[in-house]
Structure formats: structure tokens, C-alpha cells
Amino acid sequence: MQIRVYYEDTDTGGVVYHSNYLNYCERARSEAFYKRGMTPVLEHGHFVARRVVGDFFVSAKLGDILEIKSELVKMKAASFVLKQYVFRGEDKIFELEIVLAYITFDGKVQKIDKEVKELLLSLFEQE
Numbered sequence: 001m002q003i004r005v006y007y008e009d010t011d012t013g014g015v016v017y018h019s020n021y022l023n024y025c026e027r028a029r030s031e032a033f034y035k036r037g038m039t040p041v042l043e044h045g046h047f048v049a050r051r052v053v054g055d056f057f058v059s060a061k062l063g064d065i066l067e068i069k070s071e072l073v074k075m076k077a078a079s080f081v082l083k084q085y086v087f088r089g090e091d092k093i094f095e096l097e098i099v100l101a102y103i104t105f106d107g108k109v110q111k112i113d114k115e116v117k118e119l120l121l122s123l124f125e126q127e
Contacts, residue, residue: 001028005064014062021054021094025084028068032123042119045110050079051099058093060086066093072124078102078109080120 009020033040040046060066067087074081079101086094102112112120 047100
């Protein structure tokens with residue numbers, strides 16, 4: 001998924017503010033569902049971030065076109081691990097590893113059923 005860096009994404013020096021990389025990755029995860037005519041909120045639940053680790057390599061700047069790529073790393077019983085990469089051209093500028101837990105609408109962790117696992121495998125490339 002491509003994203004352009006707008007003025008609202010940057011600090012006064014035109015450099016992307018650090019938390020916006022998390023927003024870009026969130027947008028890419030959501031967009032994977034929207035491209036299938038779905039939303040990230042499924043029939044029996046949705047996913048929430050349980051753990052997030054990010055590495056910054058180079059700053060993006062105002063006007064840059066960024067490409068966000070997502071890769072499924074590991075599927076667990078009630079969560080999955082996704083790596084996401086933000087590129088500017090050929091240069092990787094940010095990398096995120098996120099653990100997403102599957103929860104019910106009242107906030108209880110639930111097991112990911114076969115149908116949802118198949119959906120996730122189809123949405124995100126596997127390592």
C-alpha cells in the first residue's frame with residue numbers, strides 16, 4: 001500500500017513524526033481487509049495490538065511516497081505475529097513487529113478459528 005507524507009504527518013522541520021509510522025502500518029493492515037470488501041471487525045471479534053516493536057532506520061519527509069508491506073510471520077492459537085516494512089523507493093526506513101490478539105467484542109481473548117486463520121493467510125504474505 002502506498003502513502004504520501006502530508007504536512008500534518010510531520011514536525012516543523014518536515015520530518016515524519018515517529019508515531020505516524022505506527023499509523024501507516026495500521027492503515028495498511030486495515031486496507032488489506034477493505035480491498036476484500038471487508039472491515040477489520042469480523043463477525044465474532046477483532047484484533048488488538050498486544051506487543052509492538054519498531055525500528056527506525058531513516059526519516060521520511062514531507063512529500064515522500066512510502067510503500068508499506070506486511071508479512072505474516074507466525075500464527076498462534078489466539079494471536080498472530082506480523083512484520084511490516086515501510087519503504088521509500090528501495091530503502092527500508094522503518095520496520096515493525098506486532099503481535100495482534102483476537103478478542104471478542106467484550107474484550108476477552110478468543111481462539112482464532114480455521115476460517116479466520118485462512119483469511120489472515122490470504123490477506124498477508126507468509127514468510
